[in-house]
Amino acid sequence: VVYSVLSIAVIALSFRYVMPFFYHNLPAFWSSLLGAAFMILCISPFLRAIVVKKNHSIEFTTLWNDSHVNRGPLVSTIVFRVVLAISFVTFIIANLFEASIGIALGIAVLAVLAMVYSRRLKRHSIFLERRFIQNLRYRDLQAEYMGEKKPAYAGRLLSQDIHLTDYEVPGESAWAGRTLKELNLGRKYDVHVVSILRGMKRINIPGAEERIFPMDKIQVIGTDEQLNLFSREMESVSSVDNGAIENSTMVLKQFVVDADSMFRHHKLRDLGIREQYRCLVVGVERDGNSLMSPDVNAPFEEGDVVWVVGENDNVHQLVNQKNEKVDNK
Secondary structure: OHHHHHHHHHHHHHHHHHHHHHHHHOOHHHHHHHHHHHHHHHHHHHHHHHHHOOOOOHHHHHHHHHOHHHHHHHHHHHHHHHHHHHHHHHHHHHHHOOOOHHHHHHHHHHHHHHHHHOHHHHHHHHHHHHHHHHHHHHHHHHHHHOOOOOOOHHHHHHHHOOEEEEEEOOOOOOOOOOEHHHHOHHHHHOOEEEEEEEOOEEEEOOOOOOEOOOOOEEEEEEOHHHHHHHHHHHHHOOOOOHHHHHHOOEEEEEEEOOOOOOOEOOEHHHHOHHHHHOEEEEEEEOOOOOOEOOOOOOEEOOOOEEEEEEEHHHHHHHHHOOOOOOOOO
């Protein structure tokens, strides 16, 4: 059906656009001859596919050898396809030349036979068919590659009570950065990681040394029970303690360097604020001037207003201990 529709489309477009161009620039006979050759050449791969497609397929051979009763319908199908191909060529010739139906039919038969037995046309026809199918399926293939669509084999697994399920590795997962060998998911949960989707990259049948990273999408095969166990475990290693969330809140505080401050007369690089308190000095106000970036080599002076940022507990610890003496050893 597809090849017939394509043939009809080529013929219709040729009569609508190509033939008027030929008639406008060439004598009538040469226009008709060139137009007929053009259309027949364009539809020849489709006509050849109509005639010989599936004639030597496994299904055809099985039906042919299975019973003599099947041979009648099979032969009728072949004859119908041949007649259909001849009809397309006959239509072109009859509409372009003042020839009898018999002559047009004879030329059409010869043309179709030439198409069927042409090895060059066979290769070209196979190439066009593969390219056409690839283009037709490109969107589906792309969706499957990106994990937006389940692969074709997933449906066949259902008959065995096995499922293919997608999981996204959370950024906080304890599994992130570890290899499949280290995780040993197959032995622990009886599931199999068949693909890892990482951005625009797809890793099929990943090896034992392949690492899982945050935001990876992994495709896992297993039974309902196995996948449920795997899902629960993935959630458990990805949970974040509420206390950790509260403690990780970032705050901005300021304090004044007084006469007893550990900051006074010391350089920022010597205080170890980042290493000891996990805080960052983001600015210093001096002599009423606007906030400026801290110079790690400039000593702090009495009256400086220091702005620090860090996690809530760390900042308060630093501010509360700003009057401690600095160990200069």
